[in-house]
Amino acid sequence: MYSWNTAAPIASVGAWGEAFTSLHGAGRISVPDPAAPWAGSLDWQRSATYALALCSGGQEVVRRDRRHIRSDPRGTYELLVPLAGTAWVEQGPSSAEIRRGSMVLCDIDRPLAFAHDADFLSIAFIMREQDVAARSLAVTRKPVTLDSSIGLGRVVRQVVATLQEEREQFSATTFDIACDRLLDLVCLAAEGGTDSAPSGQRARVEASIRRYVREHACDADLDGTRIARALGWSTRYIQQVLQASDTTSRDLIRRERLQLARSRLASRSWAATSISQIAHACGFGSHAAFTTAFRQQFGRTPTDVRNDALHPRRTSPSKAEPSTGSGEGDALG
Template identity: 60%
Template structure:
């Protein structure tokens, strides 16, 4: 879905709540002409939204969250101006030099002036937790000026600019891969101290599984042998990250299958053939797993 808003404060509040959840929005003059823009592309999994103009104060508190839980995280990417944000008793002033990854189901307040423009990447909470349980503990500030943070900022901007040219499957796949970089940047860009060795091991496990997901015999023993660690250690690392080797392999195979279903190069291959090419033993088990993961059957991802 792509939309632009709005002609009134009431329209804006409704559009904003549809995207972020129930909240209270305060503006200086409700009767004044309202020229703010809200441009949205979203699917059942991911969303990208440009927001610009209009001085306002936004508050999403416990009563709003109880009435309208979202199960979503948001990466706020400021483009111009500055905004004040408070969550988990931590207040910050942010501008184009920084981004913030925050939980939409934790109380927060947000205020900005007329010159503030931003893009938000909205992602499922379980997709964040599946990559790094530590990131679900509270909001994270990410430096957008250099390194991986700058790359993330540029990619978020590019996805917004190209949003109308991406199919639903391509949009989800792009956002899913971008989330890998977001989580890595939020954890410090991979520059881990010795105490963070498990985070590096987890990254290596995920990278290997992604590269070899299509191999039918892939399991924790194969991964452990290739990386030089014991299967038990790999299981412990992934358990601490909130997943298991079996679940990780299945998810990477499903992501690969979704990519192939959306690819013109695989358009002549049957769904069953794609399932087998991604390491699934049967069409039926693949269809069940695909629907459970993405909420639609494989044929819908292809169309």
Template identity: 40%
Template sequence: MDDLLGGPPTRAAAYRLVLYRADRAGPATAAHAACTEGYRFLLPLHGELLLLQDGREARLSPGTGGLAAPAAPLRVVQRRPARALVMTIPAHEVDGRLNVPSLPVTGLDLTAGLGRVVADMVRAVEEERGTLSEPQFDAACDRITELLCLVLAGQGRPPAPGHLAEVEAVVRRHVREHAADPGLTGSAMAQDLGWSLRQIQLALQRAGTTPRELIREERLRLVRDRLRDPLYRYVTITDLAHASGFTSASALSHAFRRRFGVSPRELRRHAAPR
């Protein structure tokens, strides 16, 4: 039986994806651990799991999901045979997107909408993980985490007016497509899209971010993807900085270390073929 809280990693890196199986029915079983490596996203495939953490509980069954926060001890109770996919996500990948550190265990509806998309992607990565290279696995997990954070950002807030939801979606797509443009700002984006800067600010405020933070986040992710890409292996950090919208290599290195906990050179060295 794979360990729900640890288990054999798919690869020796920050993201992990394991299959937890408890094939025998019987008395309640429990597992205790502090998720020091990052958040744990749990996706039940069969049976039922009860997660207890930090005074909160979530009863998970197929169609739902849970997020266990780092550090706080986690207890998992299972009374019947159960199977679940467990994805470990580096803490900074969630905290950096939501600006809300150490979220508690959270019950999520994965039966429809974006939640269903997240669940389908996790299952697909599990099925194909034997064919994915390390950069491909990382890229897939990055996208899953991004969408999961959008689901989490929508928890506990009233539905947004349709227009603001549309503005947010279009703005995110625009920033992703133009992140490398050094002239990309909130004002320039408003002019390009034909909306007021205030409209854009209100739409992004719902998701806990600002135009400036969103642009910086997308540029940092762009640099990270390029550092992992063999095609950019011989591009200098300075050239990568300018090509990704940063004013200098030092500005990139400072922001990159704050966001990911390593320097661009360290990440490139880790991602280099062995």
């Protein structure tokens, strides 16, 4: 179920810690004066797969170490998109200063430190590690800093802001479809600076493979051999490129077909077409095989997605009650 929360002031450090860690995972939050009034807010939206959180608060340092990760593993990545102010992110040997015009992509299940001043305002795009890895292993190895003032980075920032602003217009299905495309852009932007590296050619070949599969996903005879022949590479090289991203041509074709089927199930223009017909049109040989694969991929049945899209029932949960807490201590979410 897709849900959202309209921002409201959070007046205590304890309540802030609970709200913050429920979205981002357990960590240690430190503030300059634990006894002082706290002024912060969280405005979030989320489905079972993705989340966006608009965050503002006072000066703080957040540390997520191995103990926190063991107690509260998330299996997620976050793209932090500053709108105002300055923040600092440190993970392993890498560190970055980010402000409006830059973004950083981090693995939440690796120890990290995050600090910002009182005027910091940002949106966090939260995504599953498995979905990031399915698109690009290159961006899973260390924090990636992106320029959000030009090119794909600017497009990413604009899409993130628009999704946050228009949260009430989405169902679970349409939100996930939009976020799938956003994640595609994030990975492309993250790899954009590697074209001069030895892996640059492989990244370009992989992008060509993914584009070809997306354009021809419904073709019944689509397989690794046809992809290789169409792109002018050997089948073995295609296999090596995809293996480096922890996938295969079969898995890639299956995932693109499922995403296309989900988009059609969510479209009113396909409402008169049966689920079996959509499955067949998207390259699946049987309704049963399609339903099984669909549930494994999205955690929902095709019927659930169709009903959600045609008869959305979106709800905004009530605000959590404020609670008290210290200004420096563990927030285990």
